[in-house]
Amino acid sequence: MPRFMTKMFKIALPDGSVKEMPEGSTPADVAAAIGPGLAKAALAAKIDGEVRDIMRPFEGDASLALITSRDEKDALELVRHDFAHILAEAVQNLYPGTQITFGPATDDGFYYDFAPTAEHGAFTEEELPAIEAEMRRIIAADKPLVREVWDRARVRQFFIDHGEAFKAEWVMELPEGEPITMYKTGHGEADWIDLCRGPHLASTGKLDPSAFKLTRVSGAYWRGDPKNPMLSRIYGTAWLNKKQLDAYLVRLEEAAKRDHRKIGQEMDLFHLQAEAHGSVFWHPNGYIVWRELEAYMRRRLDASGYLEVKTPQLMDARQWEKSGHWGKYRENMFVVPDEIPSTDDDAQIFSGTADLMALKPMNCPAHVLIFNQGIKSYRDLPLRLAEFGCCHRNEPHGALHGILRVRQFTQDDAHIFVTERQLVDEVVEFCDLLDSVYRDLGFDSYAIKLALRPEQRYGSDEEWDRAEQVLRDAVAKAGRATEEYGWEELPGEGAFYAPKLEFHLTDAIGRTWQVGTIQADTVLPERLDANYIGEDGQKHRPVMLHRAIIGTFERFIGILIEHYAGKFPLWLAPVQAVVATIVSDADGYAEDVAAKLAAAGIRVEPDLRNEKINYKVREHSLAKVPLLLVVGKREAEEGTVAIRRLGSDEHQKMMSIDEAVAMIQAEAVPPDLA
């Protein structure tokens, strides 16, 4: 073909300039044309917003943004996915006959699920260093990662020929006729290949061999189904460079020290046991934290115009059918027959013919049932019904984690019934209340995200446009649609019936936790026929806002424990002060001091044991008691106490009993009452 016939594509760059590139050229060519620095730094390309391989040729006019390590989020995801491929190649090099399945990127790295040979059995952590070494060898070889498009039959035959039964099974579930991409690592005979959507970096040498670490091994069922074969999953963490990896490993170590299960035991807050999987046994100390938090939340809600209610634990299955939960949510519900169990040892405990009831997995329908009692007028709105609602959700045992992920939990739940016109202001008010609660509870930093319509959804596009705009407007009106508040919109992440605002706390070691949420729902009021009489004398549907600030008490207390590493602010501390004697001569005096503190409403314990004071100090520090009042003979004679603060290097402070009582009392006031 003569040269002048070459088709030229217009490639628009982020700075507004346009480059003419001949057909067949790639984003890498554009990077090279701009300069050698960029050519080296560019990892991948965003073509019309979609992340693609840097070596994949343009298919027409396009907008192009090159991705470098500065685009951390995209770069991390690419790098982690590459590491997953390299892990799989390394494992197959070292353990021939091992079959590959899936290996995605995760929030901190990647994993890959393997089917080991029968002789080898599951992988063990002892094998990880050798696998890491093989991965480093593959990175050092700087093998190109090449994208190829195959048809389904060829892919299937390839995997059958190579003894990859899992991949051969999977590929048949991809739609027929659609081109399938395969990624080759290396060239020619020595290459390794995986079925993959991509994208990937141009070659393995783009990865930093010191920026990853294989962390652990676990079992995982093929496609997550317990009826399928058990696979062996190898996890790794991966970053852009060693500095990031090291910082992450330090954070992990710090997180382990703060583990709420460990601190919960040291402070005697709660325990869990197999007889009540996923339900917490709160000990006296832990329940004090709960009660203080609940009392605080109740005061805040009372002052913000909420009305507290209490609704049934068990409701007839037919009610759950009406609300729509029975169809979509049943597998997460605990179902109970409405029948007296048989005491006859030979008979079945239940007949199997009784009506079914279910423990509530959420409070929403019950709140609509309260709303529906009597006639509501527009003057009653907004109506804010709050409940510290105890719910049960039937989650697999493997998904449970300490008190952070449980099956019985209590939400700080509320539903606000509003007219369309009241929506924005009500959401603004909620944002303000939530902001003040988080700051009171010791979190200065949190992010607000708007989860937008998912692919599968109820309702028309116009309804979604409007619902999303309400939440967007409210956050802007509250002055929080800013970078400081991590404002971000998340396409596709809303619930199937409504978009939602998510509030993500940042804790003391930089981890984030989604706790707060608010969403505007028109579906449930419709299903349960909620209505109010408007100014026009006609019936109207209210909109229902579902909202929570701390989420659940269980999880939030777990987060608080890890955030504070057990060193709660005084108002939340289960034991606020211990009066410890140095000598037994001071026993009577110590009891007097403790009695005075207790009379002033302070949670105090005397420690009169015949132990060395250093031993007592160590023990109470481990139990995270904020204040230790040390008394000996001299203090008894002078009517003073020596106060030591937990975790403070400061010397102990001497003061009179009255001064001590006044100081502790002032410090123990909850933040909303101070």
Ligand SMILES: [Zn+2]
């Ligand atoms: Zn891949």
Ligand SMILES: [Zn+2]
């Ligand atoms: Zn709800």
